[in-house]
Amino acid sequence: MKLIHKLEPLWWILFGAGGFVAGFFLPALLLGVLILAPLGLLGDGLSYDRAHALAASLPGKVFLSAVISLVLWHCAHHLRHFALDLGSHSLAPLAAYVSYGLALAGTVATLAIVGAL
Amino acid sequence: MSAHAPAAPKTRTAPPRPPSGFPLGFYRYRNYVLFAATSVFMALGCFALLEAVYALSRGEAAWNAWLAAMAKPHFLVLSTVILLFTLYFAFRFGWVGRKIGAGRIGPVPRPPLPMLVLGVAPLGGFVTLWLILLAVLAGVLR
Numbered sequence: 356m357k358l359i360h361k362l363e364p365l366w367w368i369l370f371g372a373g374g375f376v377a378g379f380f381l382p383a384l385l386l387g388v389l390i391l392a393p394l395g396l397l398g399d400g401l402s403y404d405r406a407h408a409l410a411a412s413l414p415g416k417v418f419l420s421a422v423i424s425l426v427l428w429h430c431a432h433h434l435r436h437f438a439l440d441l442g443s444h445s446l447a448p449l450a451a452y453v454s455y456g457l458a459l460a461g462t463v464a465t466l467a468i469v470g471a472l
Numbered sequence: 473m474s475a476h477a478p479a480a481p482k483t484r485t486a487p488p489r490p491p492s493g494f495p496l497g498f499y500r501y502r503n504y505v506l507f508a509a510t511s512v513f514m515a516l517g518c519f520a521l522l523e524a525v526y527a528l529s530r531g532e533a534a535w536n537a538w539l540a541a542m543a544k545p546h547f548l549v550l551s552t553v554i555l556l557f558t559l560y561f562a563f564r565f566g567w568v569g570r571k572i573g574a575g576r577i578g579p580v581p582r583p584p585l586p587m588l589v590l591g592v593a594p595l596g597g598f599v600t601l602w603l604i605l606l607a608v609l610a611g612v613l614r
Binding site: 426468 | 511601606
């Protein structure tokens with residue numbers, strides 16, 4: 356737990372960066388990829404060839420990696436502190452390890468999957 | 473201070489406790505809980521995006537199968553709920569930003585802009601970027 360407290364500035368930087376990234380990009384990304392594309396409302400915009408070309412380009416890879424991983428760290432930090440707000444101070448180490456552990460696993464998975472494109 | 477000086481007595485503090493009525497007894501608390509809940513749904517949205525990228529990495533058939541699966545009604549409902557929570561986050565995040573802009577940091581004076589303008593500016597920036605990103609996804613901007 357000492358390490359978690361020592362790295363507190365890092366968690367807050369990731370939280371802030373993730374919040375900005377989520378505000379700037381996430382709604383449009385979710386609307387486009389999770390709703391409009393499956394409904395066929397984007398035309399050929401996200402056909403396989405074009406979607407792959409967009410995602411596999413260097414800017415696309417950097418963008419996807421940054422958005423997904425930073426938002427995950429933002430969510431992890433927010434939920435860790437919300438768990439403390441709910442009064443589970445005895446569970447503070449568990450909340451920290453579970454939330455940051457999931458964010459770390461998500462980041463590793465994101466880098467691996469996006470890197471393999 | 474000498475290394476041998478006696479340590480100052482620790483200030484006594486009350487044990488931490490949640491405010492009365494927390495978490496759902498007051499509308500501000502409910503908004504706060506709703507804001508925290510956005511993190512659960514935004515994380516779900518990120519994992520769904522990751523699944524999309526994974527499908528993309530496995531070829532055209534996998535990508536088309538993923539699109540077909542996401543077009544099923546229950547997934548569309550879930551995606552819409554995720555989007556609504558994300559929009560709530562973005563608007564609240566942008567709206568809170570006006571207070572950061574209006575704050576005084578050291579000798580820097582309060583900007584002369586009214587709070588409404590300070591709030592509308594980040595939200596306008598968000599919406600503009602969303603439209604640009606949607607245009608790129610739709611192939612209108614290349």
